[in-house]
Amino acid sequence: MNPELNREYPDPGEAKLIEEMVQLTVDRMKPQQGRIRRGVHAKATGCVRGVFRIRDDVKGDLRHGVFSQPNHSFQAIVRFSNSSETIEQDGKGDARGMAIKLLDVNGPQATPGTNNRCQDFLAVNHPTFPFATPAEYLKFFDIRKTPLVGDSLAVAWLGLFHYRHLKIGKEILGKIIADPLDLKYWSCSPYWLGQAGTTVGHAVKYSIVPRLEGMELSGNPKGMADNYLTQTLGQHLRMREAIFDFRVQLQTDPVTMPVEDVSVDWDEEASKPIPVATLTIGVQDIYSPEGNALFEECEGMAFSPWNALAEHRPIGGINRMRQAVYLASQAKRASKCLP
Ligand code: HEM
Numbered sequence: 019m020n021p022e023l024n025r026e027y028p029d030p031g032e033a034k035l036i037e038e039m040v041q042l043t044v045d046r047m048k049p050q051q052g053r054i055r056r057g058v059h060a061k062a063t064g065c066v067r068g069v070f071r072i073r074d075d076v077k078g079d080l081r082h083g084v085f086s087q088p089n090h091s092f093q094a095i096v097r098f099s100n101s102s103e104t105i106e107q108d109g110k111g112d113a114r115g116m117a118i119k120l121l122d123v124n125g126p127q128a129t130p131g132t133n134n135r136c137q138d139f140l141a142v143n144h145p146t147f148p149f150a151t152p153a154e155y156l157k158f159f160d161i162r163k164t165p166l167v168g169d170s171l172a173v174a175w176l177g178l179f180h181y182r183h184l185k186i187g188k189e190i191l192g193k194i195i196a197d198p199l200d201l202k203y204w205s206c207s208p209y210w211l212g213q214a215g216t217t218v219g220h221a222v223k224y225s226i227v228p229r230l231e232g233m234e235l236s237g238n239p240k241g242m243a244d245n246y247l248t249q250t251l252g253q254h255l256r257m258r259e260a261i262f263d264f265r266v267q268l269q270t271d272p273v274t275m276p277v278e279d280v281s282v283d284w285d286e287e288a289s290k291p292i293p294v295a296t297l298t299i300g301v302q303d304i305y306s307p308e309g310n311a312l313f314e315e316c317e318g319m320a321f322s323p324w325n326a327l328a329e330h331r332p333i334g335g336i337n338r339m340r341q342a343v344y345l346a347s348q349a350k351r352a353s354k355c356l357p
Contacts, residue, residue: 109239200232
């Protein structure tokens with residue numbers, strides 16, 4: 019079958035896989051440091067306020083959803099995290115998450131019947147996810163359940179049948195960073211950007227790029243404090259703002275830039291990312307009473323790719339699976355889009 023541009027191809031067996039993934043996620047959620055944390059991305063390294071301003075030069079065919087309002091500024095809350103399901107020292111290699119929540123957003127929702135008035139964008143500091151599809155992700159977890167040798171067996175299976183994915187996993191787990199505000203982030207998974215319920219629009223991925231990109235940490239993270247990423251982020255924002263360009267990348271080839279396989283990097287030379295908004299995280303004191311209160315509030319918030327306008331609907335198998343999984347994780351830890 020030749021796939022077409024901007025189209026999803028759901029796997030007929032997906033509903034059962036999603037059910038299993040939901041169960042697996044909630045079963046693994048145990049209290050950590052006094053409370054039930056997120057199913058993954060359990061540790062926040064910062065939660066801050068920002069302003070997300072839509073550029074005035076967004077091209078006509080990209081003017082959908084929040085990007086349809088040139089020059090409009092949305093107030094935003096941004097949570098930075100380590101992606102592990104357990105709370106670990108910041109010096110441990112891991113993917114780093116950036117979750118942006120735009121406030122006071124109006125319009126038809128991606129999930130009919132909800133009215134969150136938020137638009138969330140979730141990203142990590144790697145362009146690809148180590149599992150292509152829900153089926154592959156589930157298989158990995160199934161093998162991990164094997165008593166005693168599960169973890170080694172699952173890694174061996176990945177190496178044998180999906181060597182490229184094992185390499186992505188290793189690259190991610192090797193990521194030791196200096197400052198969450200100096201990183202480039204990618205959505206990994208695709209989204210619709212177009213009129214809701216029509217074929218007028220594009221499949222896109224997002225990337226969020228700092229104006230001043232930092233370096234990966236050189237030297238030994240062992241000497242660093244457990245929470246050194248929060249400390250660095252705090253120092254950074256005491257002295258200077260952080261500005262990110264928010265970009266969309268259009269799917270221009272349905273084979274080399276698939277919607278249903280999130281392990282494939284969409285080549286940024288073949289389809290250049292287009293800046294559509296600017297996120298400015300202004301100077302602020304994360305240790306002030308307001309800063310601490312926001313951090314606490316953020317722990318009770320729910321960020322999800324499905325807190326979205328219909329014009330920004332998540333697409334592709336991994337995103338379809340994320341809808342139920344995030345809801346289950348949020349229900350178990352009793353969180354809401356906004357507290
Ligand atoms: C495709 C690439 C993915 C990206 C870029 C991504 C990114 C993120 C980020 C940044 C967060 C933290 C949100 C926050 O700060 O509250 C998060 C949370 C979470 N992710 Fe993902 N994720 C991806 C795929 C997945 C998949 C495949 C699953 C499992 C099926 C998953 C399950 C979760 C769960 C359970 C949470 C916590 C939800 C909550 O309780 O609020 N993610 N993800």
